[in-house]
Amino acid sequence: MTAQEPHKEKPQRVRIMPMKRLTPLPLPPVASIREKMRQHPLAVNLAEHTFHEWFTTPLNGDTWSRWGCAAQMGPDGLTFDRINNVSGAAEPSDRGYARLRHTRYVTLHPGITPELSERIAPKQAPERELDRKYLAWADDAGKLAEEAMARQWRPGLTVRWDEMECLSPQMERAFDQFATYLIQAQQFCSDAMGPFIGRVHYQFMEVKTLMACELFDYNLHCAMLRKRVMSNGGGMGQQVDGFDAGVLEVCNEASQGFEGFQQRDLTGMTLALDVLFNGVVLDFLRLAESAHVSSFDRRFFRQMQQDTARHVAWGCRRVKYHLEHAPDREDVVLRLDCIAEQAEAGQAAGHLLNPQVIEPLAVLLGGAPEKAGEGYAILRRFWPQFAGNYLARLDAAGLPRRGRSLIPEQPPF
Amino acid sequence: MGITFPTPKENTERLRRLPQVRRWRDGDYTPGAWLTAPSTEQGGAWGSWGNSVTPGRRGITFMDVNKADKSGVPATGPGLTVDRSGGAAPEQPRYQYQMREKYECWSDNLESLLEEALSRQWYASTDIPWDKLEPLPPDQERALCQFVTFLHVVEFNPTDVIPYWMTRIDPAFSEARLFLATQCADESRHMEVFGKRLFANGGGPGVEPFAHAVMHPVPPHLMAVPQETLKLLQGKGPGYEFLQYNYQTQLLGESLVLDFFRFGEFLGRNPCDKEIFRRVLQDEARHVSYGTMHIKYYLEHAPKAERERALELLHYLAAASEAGGAGYDLLLNPNVIEPFVYLAAGSMDNIEQGWQYAREFWVKVVEEYLGRCERAGFPRWDTCLLPREAPF
Amino acid sequence: MTTKQTLRAAFPSAAWFAALQQRMNGETERFKRLGFADSRAIFIVKADAEMQRDRSFGVVFDTYECTEVRELSPADAAAFGHDWKLEGPYGAWKEMIENIRAHGAADADHTLGRLSLLKHPFRLYGDDQMRVDLFYRQQSSFQEYIDGAAAVETTFSP
Numbered sequence: 004m005t006a007q008e009p010h011k012e013k014p015q016r017v018r019i020m021p022m023k024r025l026t027p028l029p030l031p032p033v034a035s036i037r038e039k040m041r042q043h044p045l046a047v048n049l050a051e052h053t054f055h056e057w058f059t060t061p062l063n064g065d066t067w068s069r070w071g072c073a074a075q076m077g078p079d080g081l082t083f084d085r086i087n088n089v090s091g092a093a094e095p096s097d098r099g100y101a102r103l104r105h106t107r108y109v110t111l112h113p114g115i116t117p118e119l120s121e122r123i124a125p126k127q128a129p130e131r132e133l134d135r136k137y138l139a140w141a142d143d144a145g146k147l148a149e150e151a152m153a154r155q156w157r158p159g160l161t162v163r164w165d166e167m168e169c170l171s172p173q174m175e176r177a178f179d180q181f182a183t184y185l186i187q188a189q190q191f192c193s194d195a196m197g198p199f200i201g202r203v204h205y206q207f208m209e210v211k212t213l214m215a216c217e218l219f220d221y222n223l224h225c226a227m228l229r230k231r232v233m234s235n236g237g238g239m240g241q242q243v244d245g246f247d248a249g250v251l252e253v254c255n256e257a258s259q260g261f262e263g264f265q266q267r268d269l270t271g272m273t274l275a276l277d278v279l280f281n282g283v284v285l286d287f288l289r290l291a292e293s294a295h296v297s298s299f300d301r302r303f304f305r306q307m308q309q310d311t312a313r314h315v316a317w318g319c320r321r322v323k324y325h326l327e328h329a330p331d332r333e334d335v336v337l338r339l340d341c342i343a344e345q346a347e348a349g350q351a352a353g354h355l356l357n358p359q360v361i362e363p364l365a366v367l368l369g370g371a372p373e374k375a376g377e378g379y380a381i382l383r384r385f386w387p388q389f390a391g392n393y394l395a396r397l398d399a400a401g402l403p404r405r406g407r408s409l410i411p412e413q414p415p416f
Numbered sequence: 417m418g419i420t421f422p423t424p425k426e427n428t429e430r431l432r433r434l435p436q437v438r439r440w441r442d443g444d445y446t447p448g449a450w451l452t453a454p455s456t457e458q459g460g461a462w463g464s465w466g467n468s469v470t471p472g473r474r475g476i477t478f479m480d481v482n483k484a485d486k487s488g489v490p491a492t493g494p495g496l497t498v499d500r501s502g503g504a505a506p507e508q509p510r511y512q513y514q515m516r517e518k519y520e521c522w523s524d525n526l527e528s529l530l531e532e533a534l535s536r537q538w539y540a541s542t543d544i545p546w547d548k549l550e551p552l553p554p555d556q557e558r559a560l561c562q563f564v565t566f567l568h569v570v571e572f573n574p575t576d577v578i579p580y581w582m583t584r585i586d587p588a589f590s591e592a593r594l595f596l597a598t599q600c601a602d603e604s605r606h607m608e609v610f611g612k613r614l615f616a617n618g619g620g621p622g623v624e625p626f627a628h629a630v631m632h633p634v635p636p637h638l639m640a641v642p643q644e645t646l647k648l649l650q651g652k653g654p655g656y657e658f659l660q661y662n663y664q665t666q667l668l669g670e671s672l673v674l675d676f677f678r679f680g681e682f683l684g685r686n687p688c689d690k691e692i693f694r695r696v697l698q699d700e701a702r703h704v705s706y707g708t709m710h711i712k713y714y715l716e717h718a719p720k721a722e723r724e725r726a727l728e729l730l731h732y733l734a735a736a737s738e739a740g741g742a743g744y745d746l747l748l749n750p751n752v753i754e755p756f757v758y759l760a761a762g763s764m765d766n767i768e769q770g771w772q773y774a775r776e777f778w779v780k781v782v783e784e785y786l787g788r789c790e791r792a793g794f795p796r797w798d799t800c801l802l803p804r805e806a807p808f
Numbered sequence: 809m810t811t812k813q814t815l816r817a818a819f820p821s822a823a824w825f826a827a828l829q830q831r832m833n834g835e836t837e838r839f840k841r842l843g844f845a846d847s848r849a850i851f852i853v854k855a856d857a858e859m860q861r862d863r864s865f866g867v868v869f870d871t872y873e874c875t876e877v878r879e880l881s882p883a884d885a886a887a888f889g890h891d892w893k894l895e896g897p898y899g900a901w902k903e904m905i906e907n908i909r910a911h912g913a914a915d916a917d918h919t920l921g922r923l924s925l926l927k928h929p930f931r932l933y934g935d936d937q938m939r940v941d942l943f944y945r946q947q948s949s950f951q952e953y954i955d956g957a958a959a960v961e962t963t964f965s966p
């Protein structure tokens with residue numbers, strides 16, 4: 004993209020296909036374009052001022068499929084579940100139909116033959132890569148999506164910036180360093196999972212919605228933390244390296260950099276990113292909430308926990324659904340175990356024991372740099388929860404790894 | 417995967433040998449350089465220090481933050497994974513993000529657009545007064561649902577593709593990433609709200625909105641732009657440069673859709689439908705504003721040769737898109753225009769009035785699009801291929 | 809709609825727009841749910857058969873509040889630095905206000921978006937399309953502001 008290639012820089016961490024530039028083909032002369040536009044069959048059609056199929060098709064359940072079906076709103080508003088119950092498509096079918104950008108609410112036009120539909124929406128198109136239910140769906144996806152929207156952080160209504168409190172310079176520094184890590188972690192999640200959204204077939208629109216919320220959560224967290232860090236006397240800290248260890252490699256493997264046409268591994272990505280990585284972030288947020296921070300900062304951490312817990316829940320349900328419905332269950336278990344191992348090995352060393360994460364957290368927990376020892380004592384007592392929560396989640400997802408997990412059950416320090 | 421992993425026991429041993437873990441085991445809790453390092457300004461590895469903002473009536477905004485931040489937004493991203501104003505020691509790694517120039521993603525109104533987007537998020541399930549829907553005469557409900565069916569299936573598309581560019585943007589330009597994330601949330605909500613509207617008042621989804629184009633494609637001898645060229649333009653996907661997307665979707669496509677939404681507000685017959693369209697058009701106007709102002713920024717800040725290439729590309733894209741799928745075909749979609757006409761007329765007795773409204777609408781749509789091209793820095797008043805008057 | 813006190817004003821007048829301002833600023837919570845609104849708007853009541861000369865009112869929206877209302881002479885209007893102008897003949901304003909008074913909020917035929925879409929009876933314009941777009945970006949807030957007329961006992965004195 005740029006002319007000068009700086010030395011010793013590595014390619015960006017989250018792999019993504021390079022951007023191409025279009026090579027223009029010459030356009031016909033303007034007069035010819037204008038003339039043909041005048042003769043455009045749709046223009047000619049409209050000029051006749053008659054209404055076409057949408058107006059004349061009988062409302063009998065064929066092309067116009069659900070005339071007379073109305074959903075009622077409830078105390079939780081007009082939710083996906085309420086809509087789905089009257090839609091005639093409450094659950095997605097097991098195999099996505101051959102269409103791009105087309106949710107399961109709309110009936111496919113009977114005039115489009117299977118051959119034609121394969122031509123207009125080939126399987127080798129991004130939106131159809133993940134078109135099997137076991138590859139993308141989760142039980143209660145609609146409810147999860149609604150919860151994601153209903154409980155999303157509304158900073159305009161809930162953050163009272165005038166209640167932000169000054170911290171001592173050293174505590175502000177510890178807070179800022181920890182927040183700098185959190186921002187990087189949220190950005191990494193956004194980068195790793197965002198491009199997967201476009202690979203999920205439209206019949207799983209609740210999953211797409213849920214993932215769009217997840218993407219937004221990560222970025223909203225970045226936005227709010229950036230404001231917090233850049234306004235309270237401190238500033239952005241030092242780059243934290245290595246916290247994505249193991250997970251990054253799994254995500255790049257799962258996406259293949261989004262190059263070519265092939266099956267992407269949404270499940271592998273969610274296992275590493277949502278179940279394990281977000282699980283670790285969630286525990287760090289719980290620790291931070293109980294640290295010596297102001298009540299303003301505590302509310303920040305609490306809100307982020309809520310959002311992060313939803314991401315973890317989605318990851319667990321995705322893995323569970325996959326394990327319960329994949330046709331080749333034994334192969335899947337082997338593959339997911341392998342992914343888990345790779346992610347655990349990296350995360351234990353790079354994330355859970357990352358000094359740039361643990362040190363500021365220990366200072367926040369202890370209440371001062373000279374009391375960091377008290378922070379480490381808390382971390383030691385807490386440590387079994389890192390391992391325990393993760394193992395319990397894997398149990399629930401149907402991928403038990405007790406006795407095999409590479410996250411030590413006791414603190415290595 | 418070809419990698420062998422240690423057993424849990426071996427792994428624990430490995431972890432215990434990590435230098436920091438040894439220190440901690442030995443009771444040495446001295447924090448690393450981060451606690452005392454000087455900031456980047458002073459040649460240290462810490463990022464920035466001493467940023468203070470007094471909250472105003474809207475709390476703390478990115479405008480406030482950036483005013484207080486002495487380091488400013490660089491023209492070229494440094495390739496760090498840390499957010500802007502963060503620091504790194506010389507030995508820490510740098511990365512080559514695919515979009516590392518500020519002009520590739522920035523716009524002059526970016527911070528305020530981002531604030532507006534954060535502040536104007538809404539929720540389809542509860543922020544729309546669904547209980548204020550009223551039964552419509554059957555043909556009006558049918559027309560509205562047909563229009564909404566079209567919107568339901570097209571709206572999510574930006575969320576499918578924008579994350580690829582977000583991932584490529586150097587974190588020094590975090591506001592650009594954040595704004596684009598709000599657009600993803602917006603578009604997802606648009607698909608959702610229109611999907612829900614389909615089933616909220618008894619109409620149900622209508623005819624598959626692009627079926628006519630598939631079953632009755634324009635014959636080759638009548639195609640204003642040859643098939644191969646149209647295929648090229650489908651490269652507005654995330655495998656292509658962002659500028660192409662900025663024009664084709666954010667400036668052209670969303671500008672037309674924004675006007676569709678405004679027409680929707682015009683046509684809505686009850687507080688629920690009015691509110692749906694008012695909310696979505698607010699969101700859409702932000703997307704168009706970003707697309708337009710970003711192209712302007714690109715043209716004003718790219719190096720001369722790149723600027724010239726970009727201008728040429730924009731005019732080329734504009735000509736081809738105006739004459740083809742993204743422009744003319746969209747404005748001629750019978751599953752959009754005909755329901756408009758019916759709704760504007762209210763009944764068959766008054767139908768010519770409906771066509772008159774649709775013609776007036778067309779004039780406005782093209783005018784506003786041209787106003788935006790001009791604002792973006794590539795005026796097309798004399799070259800635009802979209803007819804200024806409706807062809808019906 | 810909560811009416812804490814009876815507001816009375818004649819239309820068109822700065823006092824009438826100020827009454828809407830008073831209502832808006834008394835309901836910050838409602839406007840917070842809609843988000844920030846930042847616009848320098850000029851509302852123009854055009855002369856028609858019933859009214860002899862054009863009247864212009866500058867209204868400034870900032871965050872969740874309306875911070876300024878004043879009548880503008882042509883010279884003032886040029887210096888006001890507007891984002892957008894919304895202009896309609898006196899008769900159309902009157903009809904809209906009466907409609908809002910009768911329904912508690914504009915009905916389907918009298919929303920700002922509807923009245924201005926096709927450039928008649930109202931016209932939305934400005935010098936810079938991006939600044940005009942602010943109207944679209946924050947339209948819910950402006951509709952809510954105008955709907956405040958429901959709480960203003962209005963006498964018409966063209």
Ligand SMILES: [Fe+2]
Nearest residue numbers: 571603606700
């Ligand atoms: Fe949209």
Ligand SMILES: [Fe+2]
Nearest residue numbers: 603670700703
């Ligand atoms: Fe949009």
